Amino acid sequence: MEQKLQGQVAIITGASSGIGAGCAKALAAAGVTIVVNHPVEATKAAAQAVLDEITAGGGKGMIYQCDVSKEDEVQRMFADTVKQYGVLDILINNAGLQRDSPFQEMTLEKWNFVIGVNLTGQFLCAREAIRIFLKQGIIQGRSRAAGKIICMSSVHEMIPWAGHANYAASKGGIMMLMKSIAQEFAPSKIRINAIGPGAIKTPINHSAWETPAAEKILLELIPYNRVGVVEDIGSAAVWLASDESDYITGQTIFVDGGMTLFPGFSTNG
Numbered sequence: 236m237e238q239k240l241q242g243q244v245a246i247i248t249g250a251s252s253g254i255g256a257g258c259a260k261a262l263a264a265a266g267v268t269i270v271v272n273h274p275v276e277a278t279k280a281a282a283q284a285v286l287d288e289i290t291a292g293g294g295k296g297m298i299y300q301c302d303v304s305k306e307d308e309v310q311r312m313f314a315d316t317v318k319q320y321g322v323l324d325i326l327i328n329n330a331g332l333q334r335d336s337p338f339q340e341m342t343l344e345k346w347n348f349v350i351g352v353n354l355t356g357q358f359l360c361a362r363e364a365i366r367i368f369l370k371q372g373i374i375q376g377r378s379r380a381a382g383k384i385i386c387m388s389s390v391h392e393m394i395p396w397a398g399h400a401n402y403a404a405s406k407g408g409i410m411m412l413m414k415s416i417a418q419e420f421a422p423s424k425i426r427i428n429a430i431g432p433g434a435i436k437t438p439i440n441h442s443a444w445e446t447p448a449a450e451k452i453l454l455e456l457i458p459y460n461r462v463g464v465v466e467d468i469g470s471a472a473v474w475l476a477s478d479e480s481d482y483i484t485g486q487t488i489f490v491d492g493g494m495t496l497f498p499g500f501s502t503n504g
């Protein structure tokens with residue numbers, strides 16, 4: 236396989252499962268050394284399994300425990316990464332979770348937890364990455380950009396989601412965070428984009444596809460008529476991190492089989 240990102244270094248948050256793990260494997264296959272971030276002691280074994288698969292395939296990296304909603308832990312992870320590898324090229328701001336609730340019953344704890352990980356976590360990690368990218372500048376022969384950030388958003392940065400107000404608000408927030416810092420740091424040659432996944436088969440939405448009946452209902456929302464897999468996101472992440480997308484910044488690429496095309500209007504309206 237062509238190693239499009241040979242020798243680059245990436246931190247991928249929330250890489251012990253789901254889309255983060257998929258991105259870790261895809262970037263590793265493209266030649267990237269991966270910091271497989273995971274949040275707590277309980278996710279260590281899963282993170283190690285992702286790293287083991289990467290090293291078995293000839294890739295490199297380390298696991299790193301850090302709760303992205305905690306400023307001191309985030310700062311330590313970025314400092315240790317630079318200490319270990321001397322450089323940082325890519326951040327995949329991926330860590331995210333859902334704590335769903337009817338709005339009138341949503342506790343402040345559920346609200347704060349989701350905003351803390353999904354939105355504040357992306358702020359804290361992006362800020363550390365940008366500090367490093369500004370210091371490094373463009374390193375000849377590595378990449379045309381001084382650094383690349385890919386924010387994992389969702390179709391729910393634009394599709395409202397009843398019963399998930401905290402999650403949808405976090406993703407709408409990620410969109411404007413991404414665009415605002417893309418505008419701020421384009422002159423410094425730092426590219427910041429987002430991926431907006433639709434329904435991708437991962438633990439976060441297991442109940443939506445675990446039975447054929449559930450999957451059939453889900454497919455009504457997906458014109459392309461298949462549920463996504465993490466590889467769909469991984470290949471988009473590799474491309475967005477590569478010089479092939481060098482003129483793209485401040486954009487969300489929806490990888491959703493057409494979920495954002497308002498499929499309800501295909502036969503009516």
Ligand code: BGC
Pocket residue numbers: 333388389390391432433434435439440443
């Ligand atoms: C959510 C999934 C959901 C998908 C499409 C994602 O952002 O995390 O639970 O299946 O959006 O609605």
